[in-house]
Amino acid sequence: MNEIKFILKNLSIMLGIVASIIFFIFYIYFPFITNHGETITVPNLVGMEIKDLDEFLSDRDLRYEILDDSSYSSEYPPYTVLQQNPSINDKVKENRKIYLTLNSSIPPKIKMPKIINGSVKNAQLILKSYDLKLGDITYVPDMARNAVLKIFIDGDSISENDLILKGSVVDLEVGNGLGNQIFDAPDLQNLELDEAKFTIIGSGLRLGNIIYADSGYFYNKNFDEEGNEIYEKFWVKPGYVFKQSPGKSTRVRIGRRINLWVVSDTKNEKN
16 A cells, blocks of 8 residues: 555656656747747838848848749839738748849830720829829810820830830820811800800800800990990890800810800700
8 A cells, every 4th residue: 555655656746747847848948949929020121122131131130032033013123122921010930031022123015005085084094003104195186075095105106005114104195175177156146045055066166154144235345437445235135145255256176165145044044
C-alpha cells in the first residue's frame, strides 16, 4: 500500500514538472522569441519610388520582393509601386516580406474606345475608365450640340479602334449646336406665338426664352428722313409677338436661339 502511494506521489511530481516545462516552452519561451502579440502595421507603399524602399522598409523591420509581373498607370511615374501584398494597414510579424508590383516604364497599347457622336460627359467617363486623359475641347459649328465629332492625339486625327498608348492625352472636337449656314433672321413681329414657333423651327433656328407683357400697346423706334429718332405706337393682340431677339434681318447662324416677347395670353402662358 505504501509502495502505491509512493509511486502515485512521484508520478504526480513528474506530471507537474512536465506540465511546467510545456507551459514554459509554449507560453513563455516561444512567445518571447517570436515576439508573440507584437505586430507591425503594413505602411502604404503605393506611389513610392524603388530607390526609397530599402531604407523605408528596413527602418520598419520589413523586407520586400519585386514581382516579375508589371502593370501600368498614368497616375504614377515609371518604377513606382502600384500594388502591394500584404495590403495597407494589415498586421504582420517583424521581418515579413512585402511583395510589390511596379509601374512599367513603357505604357501598353490599347484600342481607342468608341466616343464619336456621344456627349462630352460620356466621353470623359469612358476615357477615364481606359486610363486616358481628356485634353483640349474645341467647339466647331455643328448642329449636334456637345457631341464628339473628331478625336486627336498630339495633333493627329485618330479613329475609333486605332491602337494608342495607354495614358495618352485625347483632344476632342465637339459640336457647338450651331451650323455653318448664315442667313437673315425672319420677321416674327405680329405673328401669333404658335406661328412664330413654327417659323423659327422651319428656319433651322431654335426657340429661346418667351417673355410675356401685359399691355398690347408698344413702340417701335425708327428714323425720319433727317435721321432723327421717332417712336411709332402700335397695337399687338394677346398671344402675338411684339419683339424678338435677335431682331429681324440680323445675320444669324443656323441653330441660333431666338427669344420672343409676347402679349400676355392665359392660354399661351400655360403652354
